[in-house]
Amino acid sequence: MIAGGGFGGLWAARTLANQPVDVILVDRNNYHTFLPLLYQVAAAELEPEDIAYPIRSILRKFPNVRFVLADIKRIDLGKRVLYSSDYAITYDYLILATGSTTQFFGIPGAAEYSFQLKTLEQGIALRNHILRCFEYASRKIDDAKRQQLLTFTIVGGGPTGVEFAGALAELIHGPLKKDYPSIDFDYVKVVVIEAANSVLITFPKTLRDYALDRLYRMKVNVMLETLVEKVMPQTVHLKDKNILPTETVIWTAGICADPITEGWGFSTARGGLLMVLPTLEIEGHEEIYVVGDLSSIEDTRRQLPMTAPAAVQQGIHAANNILNKLTGRPQSPFIYKDKGAMVTIGRNTAVAQIGKRSFTGFFAWILWLIVQLINLIGFRNRLMVLINWSIDYLLFERAIRLILPLRKQPQPPRNQT
Amino acid sequence: MIAGGGFGGLWAARTLANQPVDVILVDRNNYHTFLPLLYQVAAAELEPEDIAYPIRSILRKFPNVRFVLADIKRIDLGKRVLYSSDYAITYDYLILATGSTTQFFGIPGAAEYSFQLKTLEQGIALRNHILRCFEYASRKIDDAKRQQLLTFTIVGGGPTGVEFAGALAELIHGPLKKDYPSIDFDYVKVVVIEAANSVLITFPKTLRDYALDRLYRMKVNVMLETLVEKVMPQTVHLKDKNILPTETVIWTAGICADPITEGWGFSTARGGLLMVLPTLEIEGHEEIYVVGDLSSIEDTRRQLPMTAPAAVQQGIHAANNILNKLTGRPQSPFIYKDKGAMVTIGRNTAVAQIGKRSFTGFFAWILWLIVQLINLIGFRNRLMVLINWSIDYLLFERAIRLILPLRKQPQPPRNQT
Numbered sequence: 001m002i003a004g005g006g007f008g009g010l011w012a013a014r015t016l017a018n019q020p021v022d023v024i025l026v027d028r029n030n031y032h033t034f035l036p037l038l039y040q041v042a043a044a045e046l047e048p049e050d051i052a053y054p055i056r057s058i059l060r061k062f063p064n065v066r067f068v069l070a071d072i073k074r075i076d077l078g079k080r081v082l083y084s085s086d087y088a089i090t091y092d093y094l095i096l097a098t099g100s101t102t103q104f105f106g107i108p109g110a111a112e113y114s115f116q117l118k119t120l121e122q123g124i125a126l127r128n129h130i131l132r133c134f135e136y137a138s139r140k141i142d143d144a145k146r147q148q149l150l151t152f153t154i155v156g157g158g159p160t161g162v163e164f165a166g167a168l169a170e171l172i173h174g175p176l177k178k179d180y181p182s183i184d185f186d187y188v189k190v191v192v193i194e195a196a197n198s199v200l201i202t203f204p205k206t207l208r209d210y211a212l213d214r215l216y217r218m219k220v221n222v223m224l225e226t227l228v229e230k231v232m233p234q235t236v237h238l239k240d241k242n243i244l245p246t247e248t249v250i251w252t253a254g255i256c257a258d259p260i261t262e263g264w265g266f267s268t269a270r271g272g273l274l275m276v277l278p279t280l281e282i283e284g285h286e287e288i289y290v291v292g293d294l295s296s297i298e299d300t301r302r303q304l305p306m307t308a309p310a311a312v313q314q315g316i317h318a319a320n321n322i323l324n325k326l327t328g329r330p331q332s333p334f335i336y337k338d339k340g341a342m343v344t345i346g347r348n349t350a351v352a353q354i355g356k357r358s359f360t361g362f363f364a365w366i367l368w369l370i371v372q373l374i375n376l377i378g379f380r381n382r383l384m385v386l387i388n389w390s391i392d393y394l395l396f397e398r399a400i401r402l403i404l405p406l407r408k409q410p411q412p413p414r415n416q417t
Numbered sequence: 418m419i420a421g422g423g424f425g426g427l428w429a430a431r432t433l434a435n436q437p438v439d440v441i442l443v444d445r446n447n448y449h450t451f452l453p454l455l456y457q458v459a460a461a462e463l464e465p466e467d468i469a470y471p472i473r474s475i476l477r478k479f480p481n482v483r484f485v486l487a488d489i490k491r492i493d494l495g496k497r498v499l500y501s502s503d504y505a506i507t508y509d510y511l512i513l514a515t516g517s518t519t520q521f522f523g524i525p526g527a528a529e530y531s532f533q534l535k536t537l538e539q540g541i542a543l544r545n546h547i548l549r550c551f552e553y554a555s556r557k558i559d560d561a562k563r564q565q566l567l568t569f570t571i572v573g574g575g576p577t578g579v580e581f582a583g584a585l586a587e588l589i590h591g592p593l594k595k596d597y598p599s600i601d602f603d604y605v606k607v608v609v610i611e612a613a614n615s616v617l618i619t620f621p622k623t624l625r626d627y628a629l630d631r632l633y634r635m636k637v638n639v640m641l642e643t644l645v646e647k648v649m650p651q652t653v654h655l656k657d658k659n660i661l662p663t664e665t666v667i668w669t670a671g672i673c674a675d676p677i678t679e680g681w682g683f684s685t686a687r688g689g690l691l692m693v694l695p696t697l698e699i700e701g702h703e704e705i706y707v708v709g710d711l712s713s714i715e716d717t718r719r720q721l722p723m724t725a726p727a728a729v730q731q732g733i734h735a736a737n738n739i740l741n742k743l744t745g746r747p748q749s750p751f752i753y754k755d756k757g758a759m760v761t762i763g764r765n766t767a768v769a770q771i772g773k774r775s776f777t778g779f780f781a782w783i784l785w786l787i788v789q790l791i792n793l794i795g796f797r798n799r800l801m802v803l804i805n806w807s808i809d810y811l812l813f814e815r816a817i818r819l820i821l822p823l824r825k826q827p828q829p830p831r832n833q834t
Contacts, residue, residue, distance in 0.1 A: 030548060056596035057592075060596065063598070066599070068556070069549075069552040087556065132486075180473070387800065387804070
């Protein structure tokens, strides 16, 4: 059984497809989300459906792989049974690929008042909220309120924070400026708060400096070596005692395992990640493998990056190790092949590191575009994304500016009177 | 001021654009919904964003037309003020174009337990529910429960009911059959309940018979001269004492004005529609016009159809009558130009009546396709819809089979244990 239909789980399923095994893939949603592009849904650049693909369609070609829609609650390790709220499934081998969620580091108010960018629904909620802020800011309200509504604070200067900051800045200074002629756009602020002394701290210096420069040019206000002390509904309090008036806080500063994994009884590393042997097995429960963001390999000096390529490689590897068990072959240790990393900053620039080489600017963005399109699952999704991007690039337009609320009635921003 | 960004309100705004007037258009959503294609969203054939267009984008070219996002609650006729829950707007002239909602005729349980097809959110909710029914039916459950989950009951054999029945039947017997190989599709039933002795009762007999025949071929079970007595969470009780086990009831049997209009103090016709003079003014309050589904013209022998073309014509007419008032010209009575009606039944057939001529089959469907595409607002929407349809037609595929719930957590169908 494979718990999780993300990158790790799906590639494990594909590896086990058409093998002499029965596979059940379980996920709380009936679709796979292409998370690297989620920030574009939040910035109203892509439709939610463009980055989601129904899992049953992906599995159609694999008659030995079944799908069950369920939210995993509990695991009975002795009986080898997985429990959701209304269903129980037995397994012989289990691949845990349930991914990660947002890490708030215990900062007061962060979990209650920030927006996250880890699921499709969160991306939609953030998009709706941003648009609603502009709607309310276009009414007759006092300047202090307008400032709150039009300040967007991103906590975390890693890839997610940087990509979203760039996309948001473009949305604001492009299509939204045309849609809201009554708003004075000097009031609008996009702020990135980063604890380290640079954004993209894991990248080489040349790329970090380039990214910082690009953000400044896009009028993004980057606050380095800055820590958040607490988050309130309409303000963010910094450790240096500054207070930012803001109705929108987007928390991208860290990830950790979903708290539900604590109850499963495994040894955990920092952030609740599950410790595994180099073979990706859990020590003492070698019928269980862990892949993707959830796994933490014991004896690697360097933490694996929590990225899609890493999850894909682990998923394939764990599946092959299961096949090894079934055919009497030995387990093989996982070796990560670092194929590089890329981060976009706005519509036509990016930073990319491939091997030892670094690229910036338009060329890096083209590289990034190609990689995304290759990886998107499904012909239709690729075509849609390409068309949406083409429209955006040629017309500098964001066509998807709908407020489609998660609740039945639109709600004003928190504490809006 | 124009209350409502549907067909009536939007075309009124366009007529007043670039005239020496200040226009405020108010809507509870920031987008206009192309309702004629809503049934395709519910049948997972189109994405929600394909039939919705941000109002601000439409109004961008019209500097004298402003948009305000607000849900209208109350009208003070004396002071000429419109109130939402948190906002007040004054007007000199008012065009009421708030449309219609579902009419339940007082049938017990109908409002609580049916799905409606009047808004984008309802369309999405219905799609999610249908997919979830299949997900739960694919588990190990007893036959009676499976029958409930896989019976889909459409109350109302008018255009909406017929179009949705056809689209649903195609979804089920095409892509869903491939996605759910473990389900016995003999259990799946699509039922249409109609009180009259035919579907599409307002159409000529040849077209009615053709539609009925098509539905039968698509394995839709049409129950004519049948009335619903009450709706329960898992059953529908008919007046003839039959009981249908079904988790899904879609109510398309009637429309009426939104109940909020009762508090506005106007004379109403059947279904709460507001009575207007032939000029579309409200008698005694000639600064107020009513257009679209909400209006009922006093001295027409025949009720105007509640369709988009009728609303468009009325919207333009009311706007011109306002301009007449401002320029000292007389009011002109509204004369409806009936340009015909079309109803699709599945992917490549339709019935169409234009003037005195009737068309059926593939040719009628092509006519319908052309009309829809012409009327869709916005280049991008048209392109998207065309691509989605092309994929569906060529591949007989429904690519948009996501359960994207309105609530944060997916819920099992009602009363699922």
